[in-house]
Amino acid sequence: MSVNGKRRPLGAAAVGLGALGAGELLAAARGGSMLDGIGRLAADYAPVRVVETMVARAGEHDKETTRLGVALGGIAAAAGIALLPPRLRTPAAAAFGAGVASAALRNANRSVPGAVGGVAAAALLRTGLRRSGGAGSEMRWAAAGIGMLVAAELLVRRADLRYREVARRVGPMGAHVPVPEDGIGVERGLSPLITTTSKFYVADVNSRPPRIDPTQWRLSIGGRVAHHLRLSLADLAEQAVEFDAVMVCVHNTVGSGRCGNARWFGVPLTALLEHAVPESGATRLVTRAVDGYTISLPLEPLRTGEWPGYLVIGMNGEPLPPEHGFPARVFVPGIYGQYSGAKWITELELADDTHVDYWWKRGWPAEPLWVRPQARIDVATCGASGSGKFTVAGVAWAPPHGVARVEIRLDDTEWLPVELGSELAPAAWRRWRTIVDLPPGVHTIQARVTSRSGEVQDAVERPPFPFGPGGLHTVTVIA
Numbered sequence: 001m002s003v004n005g006k007r008r009p010l011g012a013a014a015v016g017l018g019a020l021g022a023g024e025l026l027a028a029a030r031g032g033s034m035l036d037g038i039g040r041l042a043a044d045y046a047p048v049r050v051v052e053t054m055v056a057r058a059g060e061h062d063k064e065t066t067r068l069g070v071a072l073g074g075i076a077a078a079a080g081i082a083l084l085p086p087r088l089r090t091p092a093a094a095a096f097g098a099g100v101a102s103a104a105l106r107n108a109n110r111s112v113p114g115a116v117g118g119v120a121a122a123a124l125l126r127t128g129l130r131r132s133g134g135a136g137s138e139m140r141w142a143a144a145g146i147g148m149l150v151a152a153e154l155l156v157r158r159a160d161l162r163y164r165e166v167a168r169r170v171g172p173m174g175a176h177v178p179v180p181e182d183g184i185g186v187e188r189g190l191s192p193l194i195t196t197t198s199k200f201y202v203a204d205v206n207s208r209p210p211r212i213d214p215t216q217w218r219l220s221i222g223g224r225v226a227h228h229l230r231l232s233l234a235d236l237a238e239q240a241v242e243f244d245a246v247m248v249c250v251h252n253t254v255g256s257g258r259c260g261n262a263r264w265f266g267v268p269l270t271a272l273l274e275h276a277v278p279e280s281g282a283t284r285l286v287t288r289a290v291d292g293y294t295i296s297l298p299l300e301p302l303r304t305g306e307w308p309g310y311l312v313i314g315m316n317g318e319p320l321p322p323e324h325g326f327p328a329r330v331f332v333p334g335i336y337g338q339y340s341g342a343k344w345i346t347e348l349e350l351a352d353d354t355h356v357d358y359w360w361k362r363g364w365p366a367e368p369l370w371v372r373p374q375a376r377i378d379v380a381t382c383g384a385s386g387s388g389k390f391t392v393a394g395v396a397w398a399p400p401h402g403v404a405r406v407e408i409r410l411d412d413t414e415w416l417p418v419e420l421g422s423e424l425a426p427a428a429w430r431r432w433r434t435i436v437d438l439p440p441g442v443h444t445i446q447a448r449v450t451s452r453s454g455e456v457q458d459a460v461e462r463p464p465f466p467f468g469p470g471g472l473h474t475v476t477v478i479a
């Protein structure tokens, strides 16, 4: 309703919703998204404290949370503009459009449609504020906005599914060797030895993965090298080998699921670096991705193989799925995901120490953080009810050295060794299991792992920022 050019906040929000929906639908029809661009802008500039709180609260729903937050923020901004005096609305709407468009332009390879959507949303907002009036018309704006947002989401999902098929058809990547038994057997709730790809955690700064045409894609190896190389997926597949390793996000606090164990398929970085021949001034290997993200690693230990890194092109016998970095990523087992190489990689650039990484600007340390050994309790269940016999089982990792021992502790008493499954590879996770007898009552069970290099899991609880999480996974059961 507009009285003397003034609007009620709800009516203004309705017009904002309509404009936003139209912009997003326009973007989606051409394979892009305006909201995803704003989400990425937020990820790029949010202070580290905000990022840490968000990751801790939203957990593995961080992407959905970001999208929802962005949509609500967009509606609020549009409503704010509508509530301005009429003469300020045009410049405010123009600034809004420019802001959304420039945010969209940063969004990897989905940018232009998002920018077009942003400009259209701003124009529509301006028109809508001039024309609409009355509660009925506002209801129509709101309903149309919601409808268009839903339609846009469906369109983007459909295009993403189609792209997923394009990526999958590049395969197979790896030998499909059946995963060996580890002797632990089947236990309800216990993680499998190899994490199913569709259940593998996803962590990155984008709302949705960028789309890359595998036939056009080339890995470029450049910067301070004697031989610039450009390699296709087929070139890389010829030199790739399979290896088993756990990948862990630095935000994987005890007991959480931001880690997974996979059979990867990749080319050892030692081989690629040998072909490229680094120049004497090269000290860092910068992994550069299409989403503008970089992770850099010290060159020397990668060149010599002291840190065995890989240019990975496959996961569990298939090409990498889009969300895990299709067509290629860098991975150095034993280093947290945030430090061990970019997904959606386009270039390996050999650089000097002047390079600055994505996260360094927000206070994360420059040197790679190594994964701290961690044991997770997946299962703590009573066999027959009232028997007091509990099966306790889980996974533990200590890459790259391997797991030497896992122990559990009941009610803060002494540490007891548990049975370990056989080891797939030192960098992979290892399953464990034991049976304990518990008297009636409430009990706590804790687990800890010791690495083969002698590092005992640190019991001090610590947040992920800035050196990686610490603490012991603790569960409470009633016998």
Ligand SMILES: Nc1nc2c(c(=O)[nH]1)N[C@H]1C(S)=C(S)[C@@H](COP(=O)(O)O)O[C@H]1N2
Pocket: 200, 201, 202, 203, 204, 205, 206, 247, 248, 249, 250, 289, 290, 291, 293, 323, 324, 325, 336, 337, 338, 339, 341, 342, 343, 344
């Ligand atoms: N290009 C790019 N690569 C990235 C990231 C990113 O945001 N962009 N996130 C990193 C982080 S923090 C982690 S934990 C791993 C997660 O890999 P996954 O999603 O396959 O589990 O990717 C890393 N590589």
Ligand SMILES: [Mo]
Pocket: 203, 248, 249, 250, 251, 337, 338
């Ligand atoms: Mo991460």
